[in-house]
Amino acid sequence: MLTSEQNERLTQVGPGTPMGELMRRYWHPIAGSAQLNDDNPTKEVRLLGEDLVLFRSAVGKLGLIEPSCAHRKANLSYGIPEPEGIRCAYHGWLYDVNGQCVDQPSEPEGSRFKEKVKLKAYKVQELGGLIFAYMGPEPAPLLPRYDVLAWDGFRDSHSTILPCNWLQCMENSLDSTHSEYLHGHQGNYVYSMKGAPSDALRTVPHNLRLGFDIFEYGIIKRRIMEGETEESADWKVGHPVLFPNILSSPNQFRVPIDDGHTLHVDYTSTPLPDDVPAPDDIAVYHPPLYGEDGRIIRDYTFAQDYMAWVTQGQRSDGVAQRNLEKLAESDKGIILYRRLLKEQMQLVADGGEPLNVFRDPAKNVRIELPDERKGMAQGLTSIRKTRNVQRYPAGEMPPWINPAPWAGNGYRDYLKQRAAAAT
């Protein structure tokens, strides 16, 4: 249990807050590359409690600047992209990607007033079909080239804006027992109501032992389930949680929009067969959160998580009231993660460099992460075969699972095409 003040310190991300300062030491995904094109060259973005405009100039340069024009405050998301930057729609002031005003068409010839006008601007970079932003002090660290982002593959990205604080989403990744209930027993309950036959439901092995270790990129979580031993990959290799706000493989970025909202970006990249060229770009899909009855849906895995995270904060502006919780022995991963957050906030306050920041290009070519499922491409282990919902052939999903999150999934499309070609 935390005090209300401790809870605020861990959850608030605005400028000048301890957690906001820690979060500003990392790159965060804010959009898919495909979301900024000739038809939609600008996008309003809110990140770490700050409103911003992301734009792509007429020659493809990306900029991320404050949204209100310095002149008389018109919103630059309605601006016109030019080679040098974005031109305000109201009186035509032009800003480059650094936020510097470089043209004021109605000012007298030779005026140097524009040199005194500069908007707040942040760095942006693209990797693996996503656009990342960095809002911290200079020099900016390297944008981490985590394996899934750096290899060519069937890329797939889903993003959802959740009305809850980011910490609920992240604590879930240190909460290994929830899979057994939320996705296992509760998932089976929901799928049964939608007509799933009993032999298609998950078998739900019980967690016998949980372990958590701090490593160079964050925390490795381990577990032994019924039928497994200490030699099983679930224990021996484990699964990485990347500090401060990513669940790895597939990467789930929990990006704090502000204290009460989180951009959840789920990103996968399945390695390509040798004869398949890498797709140029990835689309970004927005899986539904609410059903027609206004309730949070639960018929796909992420939605089950979303239900838990959002409802944890429903009584308090999206932030779970940790001053009222009762942590148990099985919550030891959450306790470790909170301790690590607290230590790293203090480290930043003392002028230090926090965990999992990259500055050496030689170590950032492709960051290979440990993952108990790395062998999945070669075939699932028997326990995972029985644990997963029975797969449909050729990339199809069973009718009791909501198809929305799978729309446009490159790997499933490939499987379907291959099956069609074989018949």
Ligand code: FES
């Ligand atoms: S408000 Fe933008 S140029 Fe006047």
Ligand SMILES: [Fe+2]
């Ligand atoms: Fe989950």
